[in-house]
Amino acid sequence: MKMLALAKRNTKEIIRDPLTILFGLGFPLVLLLLLTAIQANIPVPLFEIQKLTPGITVFGLSFMTLFSASLIAKDRGSALLERLYTTPLTPLDFILGYTLPILPFSVAQCIVCYLAALVLGLDFSLGIFLAILFLIPIALLFIALGLLFGSILTDKQVGGICGALLTNLTAWLSGVWFDLELVGGAFRSVAHALPFVHAVEMERAALAGELSVALPHLCWVLGYAALATALAVLFFLRQMRKN
Amino acid sequence: MDAITIKGLTKRYGDILAVDGLSLSVAEGELLSLLGVNGAGKTTTIKMLCCLSSPTEGDALLFGKSIRADTGEVKAMIAHSPQETAVAPGLTVRENLELIAGVHGFRGALRSEKIEELVALMGLIEVIDRRAGKLSGGWQRRLSIAMALISEPKILFLDEPTLGLDVIARSELWDIIRSLKGRVTIVLTTHYMEEAEALSDRIAIMRDGRLLVLDTAEKIKEIAGTDSFEEAFIRIVKGVSE
Numbered sequence: 001m002k003m004l005a006l007a008k009r010n011t012k013e014i015i016r017d018p019l020t021i022l023f024g025l026g027f028p029l030v031l032l033l034l035l036t037a038i039q040a041n042i043p044v045p046l047f048e049i050q051k052l053t054p055g056i057t058v059f060g061l062s063f064m065t066l067f068s069a070s071l072i073a074k075d076r077g078s079a080l081l082e083r084l085y086t087t088p089l090t091p092l093d094f095i096l097g098y099t100l101p102i103l104p105f106s107v108a109q110c111i112v113c114y115l116a117a118l119v120l121g122l123d124f125s126l127g128i129f130l131a132i133l134f135l136i137p138i139a140l141l142f143i144a145l146g147l148l149f150g151s152i153l154t155d156k157q158v159g160g161i162c163g164a165l166l167t168n169l170t171a172w173l174s175g176v177w178f179d180l181e182l183v184g185g186a187f188r189s190v191a192h193a194l195p196f197v198h199a200v201e202m203e204r205a206a207l208a209g210e211l212s213v214a215l216p217h218l219c220w221v222l223g224y225a226a227l228a229t230a231l232a233v234l235f236f237l238r239q240m241r242k243n
Numbered sequence: 244m245d246a247i248t249i250k251g252l253t254k255r256y257g258d259i260l261a262v263d264g265l266s267l268s269v270a271e272g273e274l275l276s277l278l279g280v281n282g283a284g285k286t287t288t289i290k291m292l293c294c295l296s297s298p299t300e301g302d303a304l305l306f307g308k309s310i311r312a313d314t315g316e317v318k319a320m321i322a323h324s325p326q327e328t329a330v331a332p333g334l335t336v337r338e339n340l341e342l343i344a345g346v347h348g349f350r351g352a353l354r355s356e357k358i359e360e361l362v363a364l365m366g367l368i369e370v371i372d373r374r375a376g377k378l379s380g381g382w383q384r385r386l387s388i389a390m391a392l393i394s395e396p397k398i399l400f401l402d403e404p405t406l407g408l409d410v411i412a413r414s415e416l417w418d419i420i421r422s423l424k425g426r427v428t429i430v431l432t433t434h435y436m437e438e439a440e441a442l443s444d445r446i447a448i449m450r451d452g453r454l455l456v457l458d459t460a461e462k463i464k465e466i467a468g469t470d471s472f473e474e475a476f477i478r479i480v481k482g483v484s485e
Contacts, residue, residue: 005345013333079327083390086293086323087346088315241297 002089006097010071014101020067024105028060028113036120046179053117054131054203055176057110058196061135061142062170066162068102068146073155076239091237098150099143106139107132127209134206134214138199141225147232151239174200195224244307246271246398246428247292251301254287254452261287263452264301271397274420274429276443278436280480284452285432286326289400292430293323305398322396326403328383329390332376336367336386339375340393347394357393365389365419381412388419392427399423401431405438417441436473450480 014020032053039047046052075081089097114128122128149162171177174196180188191197202217247269254262262284269275277285290296292303294314302309308316330339340361344354362368365385370378375386384404391399404420405413420442423429433439439446440460447457456463456479460472467475 001350002346002348005342008345009331009334009338009342012338013331016333074332078332079325079329080331082295082325082327083323083329083343084346085295086318086321087343087394088318088348089346093346 002087003093003097006084006089006093007100010098011101013071014067014105020105023063024060024067024109025112027063028056028109029116031059032056032113032116032120046177049117049120049122050207051204052176053113053122054207055174055200057113057131057135058138058174058199058203059167059170059176060109060113061106061139062167064102064106064139064142065146065149065166066158067105068098068143069148069150069153069158069162070155072098072147072150072236073153073158076150077155081240085240091233091240094240095147095233095236098147099140102143102146103136103139106143107135110135125207125209127207130209130211130214131203131206134202134218137218137221137225138203141195141199141221141228144225144228144232148228148235151232151235170196173197176200195221244271245269246273247303247305247430249292249301249303252288252291252298252303253300254284254291254296255299261452262291262298265449265452265454266301267447267454267457269428269430271428272425273444274424274431274442276439276446277430277432277449278434278439278446278476279449280434282451283449285434285449286402287452288449289323289402289430289432293321293400294318295323320397321400322391322394322398323400324387324391324402324404326406328380328387330375330383330386333374335374336362336371336378339386339390343390343393349393357395361389361393364392364422366415379412381408381415384408384412384416385419388416392423396427398428398430401429403432403434405433405435413438436476440472448476448479455479 035047035052036049110132114132118124145166146162149158153161173191173194175191180191180197198217198220202214202221205214205217245268249265249267252262252265265288277288279285287296291298292310294310294317298311302311305317306320310317331342334342337358340358341354344357349357362371365388367385367389370382375383378386388401388404405416408416420429431442443460445457445459446463448455456466458466464470464472464475467478469475469478
């Protein structure tokens with residue numbers, strides 16, 4: 001229950017930051033509207049609403065890494081974490097306290113995207129609920145990456161690494177904006193060895209109600225989420241001991 | 244029983260000896276100042292006593308509990324106000340106090356009671372609903388100490404509590420610290436001579452991780468053969484290197 005006090009505080013810090021609302025909810029929505037408008041004039045199969053929406057929801061989650069990493073890096077910089085380390089909070093309390101508040105925000109972001117997509121012409125189906133459900137492990141992956149980066153980088157470095165590099169990597173290597181088959185070669189191989197394209201393919205399959213197609217991709221996402229979480233816990237504890 | 248008993252506490256960072264075989268004891272209710280220039284080992288000592296950093300050698304007992312073996316019990320009886328203000332900037336003063344009360348397990352009416360008590364003691368009522376990040380340095384320091392006190396610690400560690408404050412804010416904070424004397428054991432680090440002299444029951448002067456002298460301000464002046472505490476400090480610290 002002590003963890004909930006930390007989680008509650010983190011929730012307040014996140015929702016009171018206007019940049020979080022702007023990038024977390026507004027930016028994916030703007031992209032969805034813009035690309036749907038382009039699609040209406042110049043049809044591209046990749047930007048059809050049933051393919052575009054799952055991609056946008058995954059891309060939007062890359063900002064969760066930025067939010068969680070910024071929060072931890074700022075708390076390290078201001079010594080608030082140092083103060084909290086001298087309280088009875090356990091390492092598990094810290095991990096959950098920083099992870100749980102971002103999870104509902106991730107789901108909310110996804111729901112907003114799907115509501116907008118329904119208005120823009122997406123057919124209503126049970127696949128939407130499945131896609132929202134499958135989004136949780138992807139959100140955990142991005143949040144764990146945030147814990148990891150927040151534990152090793154400064155506040156300023158987080159802006160560059162998570163705000164610029166990771167969001168761009170997610171964009172390029174996920175097949176949201178262009179078909180990876182068109183590039184092929186090493187680029188395609190690298191993309192398929194990373195979790196981003198699997199996250200997008202899983203979401204697309206879930207939305208289409210094709211569970212058998214989604215499950216192999218889920219294994220990739222879960223594997224990377226577990227790896228990122230293990231590394232995040234390791235580095236968080238390391239910086240806790242280093243303090 | 245002494246509140247703190249330090250036995251041969253040592254901290255090495257690679258080749259650097261930050262604290263070198265520190266041994267001393269602090270009585271219950273006493274205010275001890277750790278005084279020294281930058282790099283003297285004051286903050287490292289506090290971090291070890293707060294279980295934030297493990298000693299390389301030696302140990303310290305806080306009311307009989309070891310900082311090496313009983314970290315959970317030690318953390319339950321201490322509070323730490325770090326050198327930086329260490330407040331949650333996006334939360335109001337009340338919410339910051341609620342956060343710390345919450346992580347210490349205080350709920351409902353007890354939590355509200357504790358917060359009201361601390362707000363009155365620290366004079367925070369006029370800023371209670373303002374965000375901590377928007378407060379001046381003096382108010383943030385007051386809040387920081389209030390956050391440290393909310394768990395009713397038996398031992399309070401204040402690391403450079405008045406660093407960067409103007410004269411008035413410093414004087415107000417001194418009054419608050421004086422009001423706590425006797426009720427809680429306080430270990431305070433500072434490099435302001437007048438602060439150590441005005442507030443402390445005893446002063447430990449450190450240099451290069453070693454304890455040079457531990458006594459009252461009056462006795463330290465006597466040892467150094469001067470009426471000025473600042474001069475006494477300079478003589479004692481320089482005396483080692485000469």
